[in-house]
Amino acid sequence: MACGKTIYRGAFVHCASLNDLDICENGSIGVDESGKIAFILRDVGEGPQHLPDGGWEQAEVIRVKDEGFFFPGFIDTHIHASQYPNAGIFGKSTLLDWLHTYTFPLESSFSDLAVARRIYPRVVSRTLSHGTTTACYYATTHVPATNLLADICHARGQRAFIGRVCMDHPATTADYYRDPEDESTTLALSRACIAHIKSIDPSFSLLSPILTPRFAPSCSVESMRALAGLHREMNIPIQTHISENPAECALVKELYPDHTSYTHVYDAVGLLTNRTILAHAIYLDASERALIRDRGAKISHCPASNTALTSGTAKVRTLLDEGLTVGLGTDVSGGYTPSVLAEAREAIFVSRHVAMVEGEKAKLSVAEALYLATRGGAQVCGLENKIGGFEVGMDWDAQLVGLPRVPGEASIQDNDLDDAGLVDVFGNENWEDKIAKWLYTGDDRNTLAVWVRGRLVHSRRSFQHS
Numbered sequence: 001m002a003c004g005k006t007i008y009r010g011a012f013v014h015c016a017s018l019n020d021l022d023i024c025e026n027g028s029i030g031v032d033e034s035g036k037i038a039f040i041l042r043d044v045g046e047g048p049q050h051l052p053d054g055g056w057e058q059a060e061v062i063r064v065k066d067e068g069f070f071f072p073g074f075i076d077t078h079i080h081a082s083q084y085p086n087a088g089i090f091g092k093s094t095l096l097d098w099l100h101t102y103t104f105p106l107e108s109s110f111s112d113l114a115v116a117r118r119i120y121p122r123v124v125s126r127t128l129s130h131g132t133t134t135a136c137y138y139a140t141t142h143v144p145a146t147n148l149l150a151d152i153c154h155a156r157g158q159r160a161f162i163g164r165v166c167m168d169h170p171a172t173t174a175d176y177y178r179d180p181e182d183e184s185t186t187l188a189l190s191r192a193c194i195a196h197i198k199s200i201d202p203s204f205s206l207l208s209p210i211l212t213p214r215f216a217p218s219c220s221v222e223s224m225r226a227l228a229g230l231h232r233e234m235n236i237p238i239q240t241h242i243s244e245n246p247a248e249c250a251l252v253k254e255l256y257p258d259h260t261s262y263t264h265v266y267d268a269v270g271l272l273t274n275r276t277i278l279a280h281a282i283y284l285d286a287s288e289r290a291l292i293r294d295r296g297a298k299i300s301h302c303p304a305s306n307t308a309l310t311s312g313t314a315k316v317r318t319l320l321d322e323g324l325t326v327g328l329g330t331d332v333s334g335g336y337t338p339s340v341l342a343e344a345r346e347a348i349f350v351s352r353h354v355a356m357v358e359g360e361k362a363k364l365s366v367a368e369a370l371y372l373a374t375r376g377g378a379q380v381c382g383l384e385n386k387i388g389g390f391e392v393g394m395d396w397d398a399q400l401v402g403l404p405r406v407p408g409e410a411s412i413q414d415n416d417l418d419d420a421g422l423v424d425v426f427g428n429e430n431w432e433d434k435i436a437k438w439l440y441t442g443d444d445r446n447t448l449a450v451w452v453r454g455r456l457v458h459s460r461r462s463f464q465h466s
């Protein structure tokens with residue numbers, strides 16, 4: 001869907017490994033008509049470049065302005081699109097009462113397609129504007145509204161996993177909001193969403209369905225087994241919640257007394273696979289972590305939500321040290337923000353709280369948080385060979401970050417502050433400083449343009465007019 005050949009010129013930054021930010025101050029990245037990175041030239045200088053053969057002389061050139069840089073698009077590995085209107089609304093609730101007070105009433109309103117028509121376009125615009133090029137969405141139980149979310153992502157060009165929420169357990173759902181208590185119906189509804197996504201993206205190249213049993217307490221064993229069967233039949237990924245809150249963990253023990261742990265419940269029904277994304281994962285014991293690693297399942301760390309709902313502090317360093325794969329999830333609206341940049345910041349601060357109890361080693365660095373937001377997320381989605389970094393052969397899923405420089409004394413006027421965002425670059429910062437300033441004080445005003453597979457999917461006025 002990219003227009004033609006494009007060369008992106010200027011600074012680019014991506015994560016080479018968990019601890020290593022690769023910063024190229026003056027490079028050129030060539031992106032071909034299919035939206036793939038065809039070449040990367042480092043340290044090219046300002047003069048004429050020696051471009052590869054193949055018509056690159058005629059390519060459009062897009063240049064970084066000011067102190068900006070290209071950065072891989074963010075990957076939100078866990079977000080409830082349907083809960084977006086409640087972002088910031090959670091009072092002093094904790095998970096189980098939050099679900100009944102705030103969440104189920106809102107999600108059930110998506111039985112009216114007009115509600116979905118108002119909310120879903122806004123969610124996709126908002127996440128794109130914050131640089132999210134890939135999102136793992138939970139929708140609701142409703143097929144038409146879930147299909148609409150898929151249509152919107154497809155039209156706007158956002159890479160997305162679209163999940164119809166499955167929840168049929170009468171003990172832990174609401175009378176007014178649950179699937180029929182018959183797993184064949186649950187399965188038929190999920191198949192209808194899969195068929196719809198296949199009809200608009202037959203090879204699942206941009207959109208993929210994702211099987212979405214809400215969490216063990218809200219699903220019958222029969223429906224979880226049926227979804228696991230569908231996973232085996234069609235190799236469709238799975239997303240769910242795990243071990244987020246003490247009361248939830250106690251409930252799982254009560255509902256599944258014969259299982260040794262929460263993780264073993266998912267394993268026993270066949271939902272713990274190398275295509276499974278588990279959100280939260282706060283209270284896992286060592287045997288559960290080992291089982292998740294052995295099965296190749298992945299973790300979505302959701303620090304903003306875990307703090308807002310006072311769920312707990314996930315021990316990300318332990319997860320990483322033990323070889324688990326971790327990405328970031330905004331978990332809107334347990335989380336208050338659709339911004340993965342803000343989530344990376346929250347991940348760092350939560351890691352500081354863990355460090356105050358468990359020692360310095362728990363602290364995440366800026367580089368590590370950005371790794372989780374990009375490469376880690378790509379691994380969680382099984383897309384590590386396609387997105388998350390800048391490598392030849394990968395898709396151009398990227399954002400242009402602008403960091404405006406504070407003007408000289410004579411030209412400072414208050415209206416410079418209007419649209420500039422909070423990042424003030426004074427010129428004495430090195431690259432690590434600038435990236436840290438972006439992470440801690442940046443927001444969508446610094447996200448000047450966003451591309452998915454080479455297609456421009458969002459831009460601010462300042463980009464269009466440059």
Ligand SMILES: Nc1nc2[nH]cnc2c(=O)[nH]1
Nearest residue numbers: 080214215241305331334
């Ligand atoms: N954070 C969060 N946890 C859940 N567990 C089950 N459903 C949900 C949900 O919607 N959000």
Ligand SMILES: [Zn+2]
Nearest residue numbers: 080241279331
């Ligand atoms: Zn969630």
